[in-house]
Amino acid sequence: MDGNGRWAQRRSLPRTAGHRAAEATVIEIIETARSAGVEWLTLYAFSTENWNRPGTEVDYLMGLVRRVVRKHAPLLLARGVRCRFLGVTDPRIPRELAQDFDDLTTLTDGNRGMTLTVAFDHGGRRDIVEAARSLIRSGRSADEVTEHLFAQHLPYPDTPDVDLVIRTSGEQRISNFMLWKVAYAEWTFPEVLWPDFRAPDFLACLHTYRRRDRRFGSLPPWTNGDSR
Amino acid sequence: MTTDTSRTHTGRPDDEPPLFGPGSQFHAFFDDPRWALAIIRATVLEAAHPQIGAALADNSTFVAHPWRRLRNTLLSMRRMYSGDPAVREREAARLNRLHARMSGEDSRGRPYDAMDRATRAWVVATLFESAVTMCRLSGQPLDQDTMERMYAEYRAYLAALDGDAGELPESLQDFWGYFDRVVEDELENTEAARIILYRLFDHLPAPALLDGAPTLWAAGRAVVGPLLGAITVASLPEPYRRRAGLPEMPGTETLMRGAYLAAGLTRFLPRGWLDAENIIELLTLSPGGDDPRARTATVLRDRMKRASALLRLISPLGGAHGPGPVSGSAHEGRGPAEEFFHQVLDQTGDGHLDWPDLAAMARELSTRLDLEEPEESRLYDAFAAWWRELQDALDTDGDGRVSAAEYSAAVPSLAGPALIRVAEVLFDATDKDGNGTIDADEYRALFRTAFHRDPATTDSAYGRSAFVGDFVSFMSGGRTSSPYDPLFTDA
Numbered sequence: 205m206d207g208n209g210r211w212a213q214r215r216s217l218p219r220t221a222g223h224r225a226a227e228a229t230v231i232e233i234i235e236t237a238r239s240a241g242v243e244w245l246t247l248y249a250f251s252t253e254n255w256n257r258p259g260t261e262v263d264y265l266m267g268l269v270r271r272v273v274r275k276h277a278p279l280l281l282a283r284g285v286r287c288r289f290l291g292v293t294d295p296r297i298p299r300e301l302a303q304d305f306d307d308l309t310t311l312t313d314g315n316r317g318m319t320l321t322v323a324f325d326h327g328g329r330r331d332i333v334e335a336a337r338s339l340i341r342s343g344r345s346a347d348e349v350t351e352h353l354f355a356q357h358l359p360y361p362d363t364p365d366v367d368l369v370i371r372t373s374g375e376q377r378i379s380n381f382m383l384w385k386v387a388y389a390e391w392t393f394p395e396v397l398w399p400d401f402r403a404p405d406f407l408a409c410l411h412t413y414r415r416r417d418r419r420f421g422s423l424p425p426w427t428n429g430d431s432r
Numbered sequence: 433m434t435t436d437t438s439r440t441h442t443g444r445p446d447d448e449p450p451l452f453g454p455g456s457q458f459h460a461f462f463d464d465p466r467w468a469l470a471i472i473r474a475t476v477l478e479a480a481h482p483q484i485g486a487a488l489a490d491n492s493t494f495v496a497h498p499w500r501r502l503r504n505t506l507l508s509m510r511r512m513y514s515g516d517p518a519v520r521e522r523e524a525a526r527l528n529r530l531h532a533r534m535s536g537e538d539s540r541g542r543p544y545d546a547m548d549r550a551t552r553a554w555v556v557a558t559l560f561e562s563a564v565t566m567c568r569l570s571g572q573p574l575d576q577d578t579m580e581r582m583y584a585e586y587r588a589y590l591a592a593l594d595g596d597a598g599e600l601p602e603s604l605q606d607f608w609g610y611f612d613r614v615v616e617d618e619l620e621n622t623e624a625a626r627i628i629l630y631r632l633f634d635h636l637p638a639p640a641l642l643d644g645a646p647t648l649w650a651a652g653r654a655v656v657g658p659l660l661g662a663i664t665v666a667s668l669p670e671p672y673r674r675r676a677g678l679p680e681m682p683g684t685e686t687l688m689r690g691a692y693l694a695a696g697l698t699r700f701l702p703r704g705w706l707d708a709e710n711i712i713e714l715l716t717l718s719p720g721g722d723d724p725r726a727r728t729a730t731v732l733r734d735r736m737k738r739a740s741a742l743l744r745l746i747s748p749l750g751g752a753h754g755p756g757p758v759s760g761s762a763h764e765g766r767g768p769a770e771e772f773f774h775q776v777l778d779q780t781g782d783g784h785l786d787w788p789d790l791a792a793m794a795r796e797l798s799t800r801l802d803l804e805e806p807e808e809s810r811l812y813d814a815f816a817a818w819w820r821e822l823q824d825a826l827d828t829d830g831d832g833r834v835s836a837a838e839y840s841a842a843v844p845s846l847a848g849p850a851l852i853r854v855a856e857v858l859f860d861a862t863d864k865d866g867n868g869t870i871d872a873d874e875y876r877a878l879f880r881t882a883f884h885r886d887p888a889t890t891d892s893a894y895g896r897s898a899f900v901g902d903f904v905s906f907m908s909g910g911r912t913s914s915p916y917d918p919l920f921t922d923a
Contacts (some may be wrong), residue, residue, distance in 0.1 A: 270749075277745040307741035314738070 205230070205248060207373030207397030220264045225399035227272050231279075236403040238283060238318045240410060244364060245320050246290070248381055252327035255296065262296075269324070270301045277308050284317025290359055290382075291326035321363065328383030331358055335384075358384055365389070368413045370406070372398045390416050452520065457582040458513050458589075461563060466695040470566035472660065473667050476628050477558040477619070480672060483551045485622030486538030491546075491788045492624075493796075495632060496781030499639040504799055512589060522804075524592050529808060530795060539623070553590060553599030554614060560586040561611055569667060569689055570696030580604050615669050621676035629665060629678075633657035648740045663688045769840035776907075777839070785822070786833035790815045797858060801877055807861045814850070814857040821850035855903040859896055870894035 205226060212222030230247065237245045249269065255262065280287055289305045305324070335357035339349065342357070355361060366382060366389040374395045378386065392409045394401070452458075461467050478484045488494070494501045511523035534546035545551075560583060567574045574582070583604045587597035601607045634657045638649040665678050666688035673680070777785050779792035794815040798808045826834045826842050862870050862878050870878075875894060 274745050274749065277742070281742070304745060307744050311738050311741040311745065314734075 205398045206371060206375050208399055210373065211397040211399040219261060220268075222399060223265060223268055227268070229399055229401050230272070231276060232403055233401070233406055234280075234285065234318075234320060235283070236406050238285065240407065242410075243318055245318060246323060246363075246366070246382070247320070248323045248326065248379075250291075250324045250326070251380055252291070252294070252325060252330060253380065255294065255325075266298055266301055270298070270304055273301075273304050273308055277311060280308070280320070281312050281315070284315045285312060286315040286317070286319045287312045288319070288321055288360065290321050290323045291330075292324050294325045297325060319363075321360065323381070326381070328378075328380045328386075331382070332384055334359070355384065368392065368409065370394065370409045372396060372401050388418070388420050390418065452513050452515060452517075452585075452588065456513060456585055457578060458585055464695075465698050466566045466570055466692055467563075469663065469667070469692060469695060470562040471559075472628075472664050473565070474558040474562035476625050476664055476668065477562070477615075477672070478555050479624035479628055480619040480622055480676065481551065481554050481614075482538060482542065482618070482620050482622055483544040483548060484555065485620070485624035486536070486542070486544040487534050487546050488624040489538075489622070489627070490536055491534050491780070491791065493779045493781070493792045495627060495635075496637070496779060498632065498636060500796070504796075512592065520592055526804075527593060529805065533791060533795075533812065549594055549599050552594060553597075556586050556590045557600060557607070557611055557614070560607075565667065566692060570692040572696055583607060612669075612671075615672050619672050619675065625676070629661050633660050648736060648743065659687070659691075663691045667692075770836050773836045773839045778836075784833040784835055785826075785839060787816070787819050790819045790822075797861075797878075801861055801864075803861055810857050811854075811861055814854040818848075818850040818854050821848045851904055851907055852900060854907075855900040856896075858903065859899045862899075863896075868896060870899060 208222030208226050209219045210222070211225060212219050215221070233247075234245065250265065254265075257265075287308050289309065292302060292305055335354060338357040339354060344353070363385065366386045369381070369386060369389050369391045371377075371391065371393050374393055376391075376393050390413050392412055394405055394409060396405055479488050492501070508523060508527065511519050512527075514520055514523075528547070531546035531552075535544060537543050563582065564574060564579060587600050590600055591597040601610050634653070636653055636657065662681065662684045665673065666684040668678065672678075773785070777789060779789040779796075791812070794812045797803075798811055801807075803811065822834060823832070825848065826838050828838055828841075829835075859870070860866075862874050864874055864877075865871075871894075
């Protein structure tokens with residue numbers, strides 16, 4: 205969800221206005237993904253590095269997220285979206301916000317339509333470190349550790365590997381996002397800023413993804429003129 | 433002494449309804465919702481007696497663990513009114529042992545003793561009088577014959593406990609004089625009565641079933657608590673209300689009568705809809721147990737949790753949008769040691785750890801395990817030794833009791849020999865067949881949950897050293913572990 209600040213600057217608005225405008229996109233994308241048959245959607249809302257932003261902006265974001273969560277909770281419940289939050293460990297997160305996250309998780313826990321994971325205060329490296337800690341605590345011997353076993357210790361181990369990452373506003377970086385799970389993800393980098401990102405843009409990304417040839421490191425199943 | 437007992441048991445023709453067991457007047461009331469109101473009223477009248485009030489204030493766990501207390505009381509009454517004399521005698525002996533351990537002084541230095549015969553007669557008197565009053569208030573007064581029979585039942589109850597019912601007047605006519613005299617002359621505005629009327633209902637902890645829905649519980653309690661208090665006050669005898677300076681608020685009389693009337697109307701519900709024992713069992717059922725009903729309870733609790741989550745989410749935001757952890761309540765600031773102190777150690781809920789707290793633990797354990805002498809004394813002795821050890825180690829200011837601060841300052845040094853002794857005695861008491869391990873049934877008796885050990889240890893039974901180790905680390909460090917947690921924390 206990149207480009208809120210630039211979106212506001214281009215309109216000579218304060219950065220906070222860009223964050224506010226992002227709300228509409230968030231809801232529209234959740235709805236579009238659900239109706240397009242996406243089963244797992246993850247939104248990268250706030251990274252562990254975002255704490256370095258100016259204090260007022262961080263405060264504003266916390267308040268905004270809280271209002272958005274509360275405003276749309278009944279809708280998410282009614283639409284069958286299971287919501288959960290990835291990260292959310294920093295003590296700087298206001299207690300009320302963490303409570304709202306918990307409540308929304310509890311509330312929508314029984315939903316099976318689509319799983320929406322909001323990465324909030326998330327860092328891919330931190331998740332890997334946490335998984336390593338948990339693995340060591342479980343007392344397994346070094347020889348036993350496999351990729352599969354390691355993945356069991358990551359947060360939300362039921363989440364499948366990421367298939368497609370959409371990074372808006374033309375930025376082309378990973379930025380510490382779900383490092384373990386994006387190993388074979390396809391990436392798209394639409395130029396449009398997040399507040400302007402709409403359903404057609406999202407569907408275009410899905411379309412691009414469908415035409416990609418995912419080989420997972422092996423050879424393509426067949427190649428023209430190659431007798432193999 | 434015993435002649436009186438034998439007369440009440442045998443001196444009746446066979447065609448009359450029995451004093452105990454099914455068919456008695458007591459059984460007819462047992463599932464009556466009015467009985468709940470009447471019991472609260474009777475409890476206030478008991479607590480208003482200076483002797484009982486002092487004993488309650490010192491020893492009782494009803495403030496911190498009211499639901500557990502209610503469940504135990506109900507079970508005990510069921511046993512006392514059972515048709516089987518052996519069950520009755522056993523329960524009476526247990527109650528007598530339990531009360532024999534309670535004596536002391538009240539805040540004004542007057543001694544109290546839970547075995548005092550006159551005082552025990554008063555307990556039975558309040559129960560009887562409240563049953564009669566509940567019928568009167570709900571517009572279905574008892575006729576003279578029923579009243580006489582019921583009085584005989586309650587006297588028989590006292591006789592079963594005390595050997596004879598000599599402290600209660602022989603005839604019903606004399607009883608009213610006795611009752612009015614005690615109300616007029618002996619009852620006081622005791623602290624225990626005030627706690628029941630004003631504090632208990634406002635702070636009533638959620639029963640195990642509703643533990644996951646604190647918001648919902650608090651919202652309901654805020655309405656029901658004061659109402660129950662007002663209803664109870666209005667139903668107390670006028671002379672006592674005057675002496676204790678209880679408020680007379682307009683409308684409470686009507687409210688009280690309405691409540692009793694409404695509760696009385698439930699008699700038109702189909703039979704079996706209201707079963708006090710089932711309701712209490714269900715409320716105290718912690719989800720996650722292996723009871724078949726626990727599945728229902730778990731589902732119910734999940735629904736409840738969701739409902740309260742939704743309630744919180746859709747409730748409008750307060751005016752203050754100020755982010756940051758500001759409104760940390762008293763609970764938030766507590767460290768794990770203090771949390772453990774309040775949830776497990778301070779059984780009487782008075783903010784201090786002293787002997788009654790540990791005695792309450794011993795009482796709860798011997799109730800769960802249904803201990804008899806001499807195991808029960810052994811358990812109490814072990815707890816008493818542990819108390820001396822704690823007192824020596826923790827009571828730094830020498831006031832004879834341990835505060836939460838003193839406790840959390842010294843947590844690491846708590847696993848002394850006396851605590852290990854408690855664990856060993858408890859193990860022996862739990863291990864009824866004495867084969868050196870705790871098997872599934874014994875485990876269930878103690879923890880009320882299914883038996884499951886970590887499969888990694890391969891043992892199918894719970895061995896002595898493992899049990900002692902787990903118990904000691906739970907009681908000393910406050911390490912939370914699933915089976916031990918609900919042992920003392922159940923509300």
